[in-house]
Amino acid sequence: MLERYAPVLIYAAVVAAFALASLLLSDLLGKRRRAIGKGGPYESGMDPRGNARLRLSIHFYLVAVLFILFDVEAIFLFPWAAASKWLAEKGAGGIVFAEVAVFVTVLGAGLAYVWRKGGLEWDR
């Protein structure tokens, strides 16, 4: 079974070689010319003001946390989705579906709570 993953490893090596080779090629063949102001970050032609390591809007963190929550939920749904047909044929479809429905409802309630609290409002 595990030898089926060998092509994935070969492919990963090919892709990595391709990406690194193209980076190295342009490093070696590209020209270098220095000029005043050339190295500055682009700010529409003005002199850059301050550093770009800014403090970020809290919304981005909130989205990341919510994503983790629902992504983990999706991971739990994978085995159920793959086995659901088989379970139904064994006569266990109903009971397992009821369990999954409870699970998804709890998470749906979580989504409703975040929604109600304004966690999904972007322009506040």
Place this chain on the structure above:
Amino acid sequence: MEALLIAVAKVVVIFAGMVTIAGLMSLAERKVSAWMQYRHGPNRVGPFGILQPLADGLKFIFKEELVPEGANRLMFRLAPALAAMPAMLTMAVIPVGGTVVIAGREIPLSMTDIDIGVLFLLSMSGLSVYGVILGGWASNSKYSLLGGLRASAQMISYELTLILTILAVVLLSGSLDLRAIVAAQQHVGQWNIWYQPLAFVLFTITMFAETNRHPFDFAECEPELVGGFHTEYSSMRFALYFLGEYCAMTVLSCLAATLFLGGPSVPFWPAAPWYVGVLSLLAKAGFFLYLFLWVRWTLPRLRFDQLMRLGWKVFLPLALLNLLATGAVVAFTHGAQ
């Protein structure tokens, strides 16, 4: 030994095919936009400008590589590779055709058929967000930083819808192996698009958000952020970002065709030879690839808060309900016989 040679040959051929399609997409992007705007587009390099991607690639290699002052050099240099590699790696599990018999040996036309193909594909496509946000952050430029942030927020938000819609298809076919999903829809009447119309629509729209394409291209929208996360990039590093984006578009188009349109199966011709199957997949994927360009010149760009609202308040609940409804149907109708 022979098995190894076959595996290497398949990897090289499919990889070359994907990169060629991605290169041709960069030409198609310019040709189609020219056509829609009543002008010619690139037509100097080769017949109809067909060699333009090759010329562009060569030119990129010989261009100067700029690293802005104050940038995190290592991250800045590695980020394009980190963005391009996962996008290309997702191709590994897509079945591009049926089975070929060469010298008495049956060779399935895909790099590999692993029984968690869908999971592999999703985990790889989830990794591509790192290249974008690292590139944006390492550039030490405000435009890049904001572009990278927006891209990551958008990609993870829409990934949920992507996962949930794919799960609805998995429920119907009862397998995470993409070849089994194809095998379950050999006839046009068995195509998942008829059983999962809502998932199909959600998946198609989500493809645009996942690849940062119009009308969701907030990561690089010119009027606000100049170039977004790749503002400071030049030479082959810039090209790698775009190669990754076009590869992601290609793979997602193939995936849409595989999940909803029967993949390499040929409508009304079950005994079609293998090359017709490959052409069939290319035609189906070509439709989605054309859709990317068509939408780009048809719809205006949304606002970022509209994008997030659409993702979290419309698509996510819809995809969840669709998944539950599909699960109920499978659980209560399938066990009857």
